[in-house]
Amino acid sequence: MNTAERRRTWFRLSLVANIALIVFVLSVYAGKHKDASFADQTHVVESSSIHDHDQFRALLKSDKGLASELCPKPIKPAPEKVIVEVEKIVKEYVNVKQDKCGMCEGPVGKKLCEQYGEEEVRRSVTYPGSNKRLRRVLDKMRNGKDFKMAVVGGSVSSGHGLKEDDHKYGPGNMHAILYKHLQDTFKPTKSEFINGGQPAQGAEYFCMCAHLHIPEDADLIVVEVGINSPPAKPSVEAFELLIRSLLQRENEPAVLIYNTFALMFDNIAMAGDLNYGVAQFYDVPVVDSRVALLQSVWDDHTILPKWFTNDKAFPSGIDLRHFGPTLHAFSGDVMMAYIESQLCEMDALEKADAKTKYTIGEVPPQRVFGKFTPGKVEPILKPFCRTTNSDTFPLLPKDNHGWREWSSSPEKKYWIADEPGSKISFPFTTTQGNVILQYLRSREFGLGNIRCWIDDTEDSTTKYIEGYWNEPYNIGRTTTWDRVAPGEHTLHCVLRDQTADPGGKKEFRIISLMSI
Incomplete structure (x- = not known):
């Protein structure tokens, strides 16, 4: 049937x-x-x-x-x-x-369904939500007003693996494709596209540092962080902070969650599979490429070289972490197909009531990862972020012995040390008492261990942090201090002589320091 x-x-x-x-x-x-x-x-x-x-x-x-x-x-x-x-x-x-307003009814959606199948494309909408914010922004767009589209994402959003000089903004990037569709549809006098993608970064980073990479007045924000975090509670808690902080912006932007997928890790599931509860709690729509396309992989795995990046550095010759041009094109088109379905529903609403007004609901007063307390209203998140990937808010030490700045690419910058005893200290402020240090973890780069503490409370706040792990990917991870007194503080870190690296190497790479 x-x-x-x-x-x-x-x-x-x-x-x-x-x-x-x-x-x-x-x-x-x-x-x-x-x-x-x-x-x-x-x-x-x-x-x-x-x-x-x-x-x-x-x-x-x-x-x-x-x-x-x-x-x-x-x-x-x-x-x-x-x-x-x-x-x-x-x-x-x-x-x-x-079903007059389905995923296959608009011009982009119709072509996509002809190519991939109606059932596959319709399956991609895993949580539709009420779309109040999205429709309000679309109403602004089709009334000829200027708009800004921004992206929060990892290396897939950055276009890693695309054969283009400018893989972030080149015509083959999924988000550039969506932006082009929006331009062609609405023909604005002025519009702007900001790709804030950062390689090897997920919700743990962007929940505190998104404002460094995308403008505060973005109208439509696409969030693609589902595969850069493991399927664990801390990742989902960070995802909630990210979504909540975006929705709390003064201009009340629309947020669209787009889930990519990777097939080279120990689990097919990643953090994106656990983020649906957060999406539902905050009424944010989700479009998911894996739900749409994985059955096609089961049916014919020889399609993988056509879909993912070809890279001789991998034994199979395929980098199953990063989308190739075909999946980038699918992603840009399927996001536009969803927008077309919403434009269709807006037409139906306005036909029934010419005075239709698009309003938004309030951000829930409390977090989903928190105890229900009648009358309680969580304060608006105002994160502190200093990172090696920002020229505007760089991570700069107040004291440094033995650490140095280093980059493996223009978008991957670190403070590194390889001599045990090297010490570095960073100033920070906090309002709610949560402090987060981000650093690189890898089994390939010979990473060692550090010991960190806050102010002069070395005995009570010391944490031991390892850079080496046995996971098959290199990515930023975090260590958190809770219940830190509001105000100004200093984080101190020392490179240890001990290391978990099988080769005995001891280098450590720090990325950012964040707090709320």
């Missing part, structure tokens, strides 16, 4: 269930069969016997038609008021059946 047949079957069964309920109401109205049970009075007709609301109306108006179809004994004709209500129900189901 294909998708269309399943939808028709669902429609007919739902219609019959409503008809059965209506028969019961009409039986009470007629005052007959009072002593008989509902099951004795009615029997359900074959779902194919009633095809549209015109036929159903004719049956309702007949003394015998409805009874012969639905009941063993006749009942009185239904009053006009009941007929109107029944027609309303039937029309609602007919509209669902027609």
Whole structure:
């Protein structure tokens, strides 16, 4: 049974269930069969016997038609008021059946569905939400107003693996594709696209540092951080802080979560699989490429070289972490197909009510990762972030012995040390007492260990941090201090002589210092 047949079957069964309920109401109205049970009075007709609301109306108006179809004994004709209500129900189901505002109805969505299949493309919408914010922004766009689109994401968003000189803003990048669609659709006088993607970074970094990479007045923000964090509670807590901080911006932007996928790690699941509860709590729509496309991989794994980046550095010759041009094109198009579906629904709303206004709901007063407390309102997040990847808010030490600045690429910068005993100290401020140090973890780079503490409380705040791990990816990870007194402080770190690296190497790489 294909998708269309399943939808028709669902429609007919739902219609019959409503008809059965209506028969019961009409039986009470007629005052007959009072002593008989509902099951004795009615029997359900074959779902194919009633095809549209015109036929159903004719049956309702007949003394015998409805009874012969639905009941063993006749009942009185239904009053006009009941007929109107029944027609309303039937029309609602007919509209669902027609699905006029689906993912395959707009010009971009239609081509995408022809290429990948309707079922696959429709599956990509894993949480639609109410789209209040998105529709408000789209209304602004199609009224000819200027807009800014921004991106928060990792190396996939940065275009790692694309064969372009400017892989962040080149025409093959998924977000550049979406931005081009928006320009072609709305033809604004002025618009701006800011790709804030940072390689090897996920929600743990962006929850504190997003404001360093995207403008505060962005209208539409695409969030792609699902594969740069493990499927664990700390990752989801950081994701909540990221979403909450974006929604709390003064210009009330629309946020669209887009999940990419990777197939080279120990688990297919990544943090994106655990983020749905946060998306639902904050009413943010989610579009997911893996949900749409993984079945095609199961059916034919030889498609992988066409979808992912070809890289001879990997034994298979395929980098299954980074999308190739084909998946970038799919991603940009499927995000636009979702926007097209919302524009269609907006047209329907405005046709029904020309005075339709697009408003937004409030950000929940409390976090989902927190105890419910009636009347409590969480303060607006104002993160502190100093990072090696920012020229505006760089991570600069107040004291340094033995550490140096170093980069492996223009977007991967660190403070590093390789001599045990090297010490570095960073100033910071906090308002809510949460302090986070981010550093690189890898099994490839010969990373060692450090010891860090806050101010002069070495005995009570010391944490031991390892750079080496046995995971198959190199990525920023974090260590957190809680309940730090609000105000100004200093974090001290010393490179240890001990190391977990099998080769005995001891280098350590610090990325950023953050707090709220």
